[in-house]
Amino acid sequence: MNFCEGCNLACDAERCPKCGRKKLRAVNDEDFCLTAQVERRFGDALREHLEAEKIDCVLMPYGTGVYTKAALPLEGYLVYVRYKYLEYVRNIIKEARP
Numbered sequence: 237m238n239f240c241e242g243c244n245l246a247c248d249a250e251r252c253p254k255c256g257r258k259k260l261r262a263v264n265d266e267d268f269c270l271t272a273q274v275e276r277r278f279g280d281a282l283r284e285h286l287e288a289e290k291i292d293c294v295l296m297p298y299g300t301g302v303y304t305k306a307a308l309p310l311e312g313y314l315v316y317v318r319y320k321y322l323e324y325v326r327n328i329i330k331e332a333r334p
């Protein structure tokens with residue numbers, strides 16, 4: 237598995253599918269990898285869940301910063317976890333979503 241340091245993305249390809257960079261290095265277990273894009277409420281719940289399991293995660297807010305009339309933020313999070321937990325956390329997200 238390769239790793240793009242620009243995008244924090246683990247991928248099978250020679251080239252990063254996100255930014256097209258060709259100089260990828262081998263991923264290691266401690267690298268934080270982009271795991272999923274989630275809505276804010278889901279992200280907050282996920283973070284609590286992972287903290288309870290002692291799994292490090294980084295949630296980066298993204299979005300336009302535009303707020304709806306109900307004052308609900310539209311943006312969500314990009315979730316990053318260490319490579320060794322990537323599949324595990326992806327499965328949690330898959331199962332938790334309807």
Ligand SMILES: [Zn+2]
Pocket residue numbers: 240241242243244245252253254255256257
């Ligand atoms: Zn990239």
